């Protein structure tokens with residue numbers, strides 16, 4: 001079977017143009033941008049068997065193709081995601097600047113949540129639904145409105161609604177209409193989808209790294225899109241991340257902070273300033289030498305075992321000390337080569353959630369990196385809101401992955417035999 005990439009998308013019609021020897025190959029296959037066959041067709045052989053150009057016209061009724069008539073797949077979704085994450089970042093920056101103790105609450109699992117987590121979720125949900133009116137809207141997001149619907153949550157709900165409206169009014173004054181508290185509750189609760197392997201689902205962490213946010217450190221607004229269980233685009237807004245490298249031994253040449261990373265499947269990973277400069281393509285480091293590599297891990301030892309990662313780094317031959325920062329800003333920094341490895345080993349019993357990895361993982365893989373669980377399996381985002389991973393998550397480049405996997409295996413075996 002010959003594979004040829006479509007040269008044009010014509011609504012519900014895919015057109016493939018190529019050349020082939022029609023006498024020895026009669027079955028042709030139109031592939032999508034991930035090289036997966038979407039249409040196969042047979043062309044009858046010419047008696048002469050000559051090499052000549054051919055074109056194949058096939059009817060195809062996919063809503064995905066129909067929706068992509070004049071642009072590349074997921075273009076308008078990416079534009080909407082960048083807009084939503086940028087607006088949410090503005091809201092978070094405002095709150096972090098003037099963080100009042102009363103803006104931090106405790107959820108039933110005792111983790112912190114702030115008015116900015118809720119406000120960011122409401123804004124992203126509202127903007128995505130408004131920008132993509134012709135698409136069914138499904139959102140899997142971290143926060144829910146339960147506490148805000150209680151009597152004790154009314155003041156907080158008012159404050160969140162004000163924040164959302166202030167942000168929309170200052171950033172989009174031309175199209176602003178105020179949201180009510182009910183609108184805000186509804187937008188937050190749109191995030192109740194369970195995700196899964198069928199159709200499309202947005203995946204949102206409105207503030208990833210809330211503890212970092214409250215401390216005044218790193219955090220990210222992380223938004224991904226799943227299609228048939230795979231992450232197909234991701235946007236990471238990192239309002240406090242310097243535009244220049246934060247790796248070990250690297251002096252920052254500018255004080256400017258605020259990065260927006262974005263990636264679409266098959267299209268590479270990019271970074272731009274949150275203030276809207278032109279974007280640059282980013283790539284993970286290509287070092288294969290652990291002595292040149294540094295590694296990222298959680299700032300919070302409660303989120304990832306610092307002991308285990310230090311044992312892995314030692315076995316691998318990494319000399320540099322860990323770079324500890326909060327949130328998926330780690331994935332963003334790794335995607336542009338600030339460091340070579342990200343190690344995440346949650347303590348026993350913790351179940352990873354898809355919103356903590358969806359956006360970050362596509363940014364890194366499109367930048368040429370690899371994201372797997374501790375056994376080397378790819379992450380499976382198709383099983384609902386949880387990610388079932390073996391022991392932990394590891395991220396690095398192609399060259400270092402084989403030796404990293406060996407070091408992880410050794411360190412995990414050592415830990416198991418010491419218990």
Ligand SMILES: Nc1ncnc2c1ncn2[C@@H]1O[C@H](COP(=O)(O)O)[C@@H](OP(=O)(O)O)[C@H]1O
Pocket residue numbers: 111142205207208209210211212297298299300302303304325326327328346347350353356
């Ligand atoms: N005990 C635990 N082990 C591992 N991860 C945890 C955890 N408790 C919370 N987390 C997750 O770790 C995320 C932050 O990761 P990091 O340590 O890389 O900054 C949190 O995201 P939120 O801040 O969105 O709740 C939360 O989902």
Ligand SMILES: [Mg+2]
Pocket residue numbers: 111112142210
């Ligand atoms: Mg949280």
Ligand SMILES: [Mg+2]
Pocket residue numbers: 205207208209355356
């Ligand atoms: Mg998170």
Ligand SMILES: [Mg+2]
Pocket residue numbers: 117142205206207208209210
């Ligand atoms: Mg969060």
